[in-house]
Amino acid sequence: MLTFRMVPANGGSPDTDTDYTEQYILNIADGDKNALAELYNKTRVPVYSFALSMLKNPDDAQDILHDCFLQIWQAAGSYKRMGKPMAWIMTITKNLCLMKIREYSKAGEEPPEYNEAYFQSNDNMSAEDKAILNDCMSKLSDDERQIVVLHAVSGFKHREIADILNKPLSTVLSKYNRAIGKMRKMIEGERLYV
Amino acid sequence: MSDNNKKIEKKVEQAFSNAAPDIFNSISSDCGEQKGTVIYMNEKKKRNKIILSAVSAAAVVILLFGSVFGVYLSNFKINTKVSLDVNPSVEMQLNSKDKVLDVKPLNEDGTKIIGDMDLDGSPLNVAVNAIIGSMLRNGYLTDDANSILISVDNSDKSKCDSLLKMLTDEINEVIGNNSFSGAILGQTILHDDNTDALAEKYGISQGKAQLINQITKQNTFYSFEDLVGLTVNELNLISESGNLTLDNVAASGTASDKAYIGEAKAKEIALSKAGAAEKDVSALKIELDWENGIMIYDVEFDFNSYEYDFNINAETGEIIKSEKEPEIGSAGTGNNATGNTNTNSGTNNGGSNSGGEAGNNNNNNGNTSSGNSNNGGGNTGSTEQTTAKPANGNSYIGEAKAKEIALNHAGVTASQIRDYECKLDRENGTVVYEVSFETNQYEYEYDINAATGKIIKSDKETNDDYRRSTNAQTTSKTEPTTRTPAPAPAPTTSAPSSSGGYIGEAKAKEAALNHAGVDASKIYGYECELEREHGLVVYEISFNFGYYEYEYDINAVTGAIVKYDKDIDD
Incomplete structure (x- = not known):
């Protein structure tokens, strides 16, 4: 994950990752765009990944990434220090994703299914990256995928994931174990090391 | 979770990370004047007016049906x-x-x-x-x-x-x-x-x-x-x-050990192996322990001037490890200062080595420090070990690694040492490599955790030759007493800093603490005595810090550390 250092603009002396994230949000509330940039750099991947895991198509996930940071910009003033800034950001992400799903539903449409062609032309990704992403998107259930992404990409503990997804911890643990087992079989099994 | 899972997680993270686009410019340009939108976590409160209305309505419902809801909570929460x-x-x-x-x-x-x-x-x-x-x-x-x-x-x-x-x-x-x-x-x-x-x-x-x-x-x-x-x-x-x-x-209640052979059987096996009758042994101690993945009986006793230590598989009765070494103090070995490699040479290796699995840990060069210990068996030192194999396979770090750790800690190279010895032993329930060697100036002894490589005990003291030469110098300058071994001059803890040209307790303490790298305020059990050790006047300092017990001999004249010992505090 990204590491960073910043001197808080409005007092305090943050000394943990969470403190810094909170400080960015407080500075954003004061209209500090540098803080927005810092927060974006720190959380861009978790936000996009979680959105992708929920919506399963990169275009919608990119929209959510955009809207999420606009929301943060607008709503930073309402953020209350609770020591859970990442959970707050993920809640915004989740709600935006649910709204997106509802939009499809209102329009009488199904959200687009994942397509392996989505990332074919992405030059930032290796062949292994693409294969892993494809497996993750197409072979895991929605719950499994979201749990794996929140744990592996965003670094949330299982207990925190249970809170974010509003599921029992035991469910999160068992689904995570099942999912990581599937991923291991897929990665070690056959084609990713060709 | 296993390392495998961590690797999978890392690959997943990398894949998503590389897939994520960077659109900050677009976000930044769309960030207009802030309006102060309020966002609540976990849908605890209102999100918009519609939800506000719904929540208000729900509140009314809750008020109206509060008792029903209370019953619900007490039943389902x-x-x-x-x-x-x-x-x-x-x-x-x-x-x-x-x-x-x-x-x-x-x-x-x-x-x-x-x-x-x-x-x-x-x-x-x-x-x-x-x-x-x-x-x-x-x-x-x-x-x-x-x-x-x-x-x-x-x-x-x-x-x-x-x-x-x-x-x-x-x-x-x-x-x-x-x-x-x-x-x-x-x-x-x-x-x-x-x-x-x-x-x-x-x-x-x-x-x-x-x-x-x-x-x-x-x-x-x-x-x-x-x-x-x-x-x-x-x-x-x-x-x-x-x-x-x-x-x-x-x-x-009491945990059942009926799945195991029992202490009596373990004792019988150990005594039989040692050729001893129970009435002839002393300090018998039997403990059920967990070591290297299996339950074992650790049986220890003294017999015929030797200490025996057996690890016996608690389920099968198989002897996993057996050790035999002279009792401490039985032949003048009680003091660290005398070293431990020469005192019983030639007396205990009379063909009792059961061989077989023993070959992977002991050095077999037959050269001990005294040079007089060859006894035909090629088995150096005074300890007989019949097994050096960990119960769950080769999980020990190996002698070479243990030696490397010891040399690194001592800050010497292999070419600078002599009389090197290494053997696998068991100390306080832990399997250790006992490594010892000398340089021109010092004798070193280490106990290194055989599984983790952690140094459990280290001991460094001036070797005999070097001590004699320094002793001659210091006594001729500072000591008014004779060279013959005599009781310590004044074993009080308050030797004045100037008396006899000694550095004083405070300086000696400082030297010990500095060497140990610990803060004076965090130690306990501190003791200091002025003693004569092998003709050299030293401050004997001991203290505890954390789980460890430290002992130092500090040259009372020069302030040099003559000997130190760090060990787990029993």
């Missing part, structure tokens, strides 16, 4: 969690009336125990009866393995206590119907992040993680990882055998 660990682990969620809302298996054995039982809505005692009954039927609770851990998670301490008592009574009664007695450990879940993280990491209940943490705190030779695969009965046996005092754990 989780109030307490109770977990039962044997090897199967099961968690029950209870409402405020102690009725079961849900029963969840926490491991594979737990799933087998629950089977298709539907215990939702049952009173707690009924559910416990059913679960314990299933554990008995499925052979998880037996006369051979009778321990069970009950963990209660509720913020109300008195509620926890009463539930623990009720559950203990209930389980004792159920087990009692099966012609054996249970050994029950009861505890309240304390919730600390470290324990919760370990439970999560290893996929075990919080209760079991908390119990293991307690044991590892009491006996620092165990690590969490060592114990995580053990059943509750094995954990209970270790705790009982080691006389551990576990905070916050109420224990009743």
Whole structure:
């Protein structure tokens, strides 16, 4: 994950990752765009990944990434220090994703299914990256995928994931174990090391 | 989780990370004037006017039907969690009336125990009866393995206590119907992040993680990882055998060791191997222990001026390790200063080496420091070891690595040392490489944890030749007393800093603390005496810090560290 250092603009002396994230949000509330940039750099991947895991198509996930940071910009003033800034950001992400799903539903449409062609032309990704992403998107259930992404990409503990997804911890643990087992079989099994 | 899982997670992270686009410019340009949108987490409060209205309406409904809702909460809200660990682990969620809302298996054995039982809505005692009954039927609770851990998670301490008592009574009664007695450990879940993280990491209940943490705190030779695969009965046996005092754990009954050969049989095997009769041995000690993945009986005794130490597989009776060495002090070896490689040479290697598996740890060069110890067997030093193989395969770091660790710590190279020796031994329940060697100036001795490579004990002292030469210099300048060994000049702790040209206790203490790298305010058990050691006047300083005990001899004239010793404080 990204590491960073910043001197808080409005007092305090943050000394943990969470403190810094909170400080960015407080500075954003004061209209500090540098803080927005810092927060974006720190959380861009978790936000996009979680959105992708929920919506399963990169275009919608990119929209959510955009809207999420606009929301943060607008709503930073309402953020209350609770020591859970990442959970707050993920809640915004989740709600935006649910709204997106509802939009499809209102329009009488199904959200687009994942397509392996989505990332074919992405030059930032290796062949292994693409294969892993494809497996993750197409072979895991929605719950499994979201749990794996929140744990592996965003670094949330299982207990925190249970809170974010509003599921029992035991469910999160068992689904995570099942999912990581599937991923291991897929990665070690056959084609990713060709 | 395993390293494999970590690798998978890392690959997943990398794949998503590389897939994520960077669109900050677009976001930044769209960030207009802030309007102060309010966002609440976890849908706790209003999100927009429509939801506000809905919430308000719901509030009215709640007010109108408050009593109904209260009943709902008391019936369906989780109030307490109770977990039962044997090897199967099961968690029950209870409402405020102690009725079961849900029963969840926490491991594979737990799933087998629950089977298709539907215990939702049952009173707690009924559910416990059913679960314990299933554990008995499925052979998880037996006369051979009778321990069970009950963990209660509720913020109300008195509620926890009463539930623990009720559950203990209930389980004792159920087990009692099966012609054996249970050994029950009861505890309240304390919730600390470290324990919760370990439970999560290893996929075990919080209760079991908390119990293991307690044991590892009491006996620092165990690590969490060592114990995580053990059943509750094995954990209970270790705790009982080691006389551990576990905070916050109420224990009743005695853990069964009937699955093992028993202390009497272990003793018989060890005595037979040593060719000794019980009446002829002293300091006999037998302890059930967990080492290298198996339960063992550690049998120690003194016989015929030798100390014997056997590790015997507790299930099969196989001798995993046997050691024989001269009793401390039996032939002038009681003082570290004399070294340990030459005192019994030639006296104890009369063909009793059982060979076979012994070859992978001892040096076989036959050259000890005294140069007079060759005895035809090529077995150096004074210890006979019949087995150097760890019980679970080759998990030891190996002699070469142990030597490297010792040399690095001493800050010397292999070419600078002589009289090198290395042997595998067992110290305080831990298998160690005992490494010793000399340089022109010092003799070094190390005990290095054979599994982890951690230095458990280090000892450095001036060697005889060097001591004689310095002694001659210092005594001619500073000592008014004769060179003949005599009692220490004035073994008081308050030797004046100027008396006899000595550096004084304060400076000596400072030198010792600096060397140990510890803060004076954090040590305890500090003692200092002015003594004569081998004709040299030294400040003998000892103190404790953390789990370690430090001893230093500081040259009273020059302030040089003549000897130091760092060891686990027993």
